[in-house]
Amino acid sequence: MTASYKIEIQQTGDSFDCAADDAILRGGQRAGLGLSYDCNVGGCGSCKFEVVEGEIENMWEDAPGLNPRDVKRGKLLACQCRPKSDAVIKMITMDEFVPQTNPQRFAGKLEMIRDLTNDIREFRFKSANGFSSFQPGQYALLNLPGVEGGRAYSMSNIGNDDGSWEFIIRLVPDGKGTNALFKLNEGDEIEIDGPYGMAYLRTDAPRDIVCIGGGSGLAPMLSIARGVAAADGMDDVKVHLFYGARGPQDLCGEEELKALGQSADR
Ligand code: FES
Missing domain, CATH: 3.10.20.30 (Beta-grasp domain)
Structure with a gap:
């Protein structure tokens, strides 16, 4: 021990x-x-x-x-x-x-990999203990095989009851962390440590929200927009998303954002 x-x-x-x-x-x-x-x-x-x-x-x-x-x-x-x-x-x-949810270290099984662009993928891990409590906009540390120290990535989903932790991550050509991550196969298990981060959605703030990001930086923006759509008492809050990429081929998340716009009607 x-x-x-x-x-x-x-x-x-x-x-x-x-x-x-x-x-x-x-x-x-x-x-x-x-x-x-x-x-x-x-x-x-x-x-x-x-x-x-x-x-x-x-x-x-x-x-x-x-x-x-x-x-x-x-x-x-x-x-x-x-x-x-x-x-x-x-x-x-x-x-x-003081954490909203005390972070935990837990085993996460890679349940789904999806290509979003030629170098951006969506990954969904499932926690072995069912833990998936976090605030929209927070991140977790992924401890990857052969890589010293955890790598911080924002979740793109919101806290849930089925143990899902979703990430949108771009492959960095010389990046040890993303190279190890992109070599994982569905069914592989890693250690996840989280949640962490102070840039999370405050559901008690009455102001409209502006999110600015590019490429795989969509992940926390998506999580925050989803969090607003799911929160009680935020019907009048508008979310303005400014999202850019190097070229049209590097844009992702259109489907998810459209679905969100329709479901939330905002
Ligand atoms: S250097 Fe430790 S939290 Fe940023």
């Missing part, structure tokens, strides 16, 4: 158990704590923290989320560090980061 360590946040006194193979950020989120973050993959710097006591392993020393001044001051990224002992840390926590 994987060892687990107790992590205490010095400012609040909150603590949580974090598995030795889990990132401190994700361990805290799994426990329902509002640890500050955004990208989850070392790029944004929103999850900076300091170690007060204890031993921590840094999985990505050169992560772009830290600048040289941060490094000099001993700051680390909670999404790129895992515990090697019990520890006390200093880190920003806020209510707005």
Whole structure:
């Protein structure tokens, strides 16, 4: 069994158990704590923290989320560090980061692959435990065979009761993650970790919504538009989608958007 360590946040006194193979950020989120973050993959710097006591392993020393001044001051990224002992840390926590659904790590079986363009595919995974609770616009980390670290992709569907997690993903010619993903066959299983992300639909906001994206960036827009169509009390909210691509051959999702427009009549 994987060892687990107790992590205490010095400012609040909150603590949580974090598995030795889990990132401190994700361990805290799994426990329902509002640890500050955004990208989850070392790029944004929103999850900076300091170690007060204890031993921590840094999985990505050169992560772009830290600048040289941060490094000099001993700051680390909670999404790129895992515990090697019990520890006390200093880190920003806020209510707005408390997860709507505590993220889980679970096995996802690839149930369907569909070509949308010559390099964009739709993938549908089914969770083995039936878990598929997330907010429209959120993302999950896909842990792919032979690839170090999870890759973050937005879901294109909305939370559901049948365990489905759908993604629209473009093959990046030199991208390790997408190359591994595009080699998967229906029936293959990977580990999925989610949901995460702060750019999700707020169903209590009365304003119209503007979504701008291109190529496979359609996924979160589709999820948000579907979320508005499915939400109670959002009948008067208009969704404006601005979607572009390099050429007509790179556009996808027309069918889905048309169906959505008809069903929602907006
Ligand atoms: S959440 Fe973006 S660098 Fe950690």
